[in-house]
Amino acid sequence: MAVEILEAMRQFAESYAKRTNTFFCSDRTVTAFVLEGLAKNKKDLGSPLCPCRYYDNKEEEVVSSYWNCPCLPMRERKQCHCMLFLTPDNNYTSISQEISLEELKTLLDT
Template sequence: MQKMRRFVEKFTEKSGTYTHPTEGVTESVILGLAQNVDEIKRPLCPCRFYPDKTEEIKHRTWICACDDMQIYKYCHCLLFVDEEGLPITEYLPEDHEGLEMYGMVKDPHPDKGRPLRHKAEEREIERRERPS
């Protein structure tokens, strides 16, 4: 738990995000990440269902900080959010469910985070080509 707390603290500073202001949300996600580290040695996002966690970690997509966080600065788990506890949706593709659910949430620190922003276009092409 301590290792994951330190990771989260450092990542919020680096990415210009905040942890969720509602008591218990951050701790629950950190607990899930820590359990996955204990179980499969990787901080796999605890907010998703995986038929096979071992297979999932080979793809890296949902290892915290996940691809969506690295590309769009969007956290499905609500671990990395704005000061009000909303996920940042400013950089999401137009038809992303995050925009539909939360509306436009501006990035409070656009100068920080998104180290994989260059992959946004590639990700969008992959998403469109995926069978429905």
């Protein structure tokens, strides 16, 4: 995985969480794996397509932009299927809107 793309997705996620008053999952591995999936899709498809869904045709999904992060359900209703952006009332939410690149690397190496 290109560190630059992972870092871009990390910065995007932190910024978006702060802007929308959402928080990362209390299980930091969830955050790490979702960010890795977004980075992989950004690299392979040119867009951060939601990595937690199955698609018959990923290229068509990218063009429709419905599941590009932040996806339409997240933008409209603050519903994140991936559990990357959680509202304060969610049982799995943490108090964190930040994750360091070093922590991401450590979590993804295990």
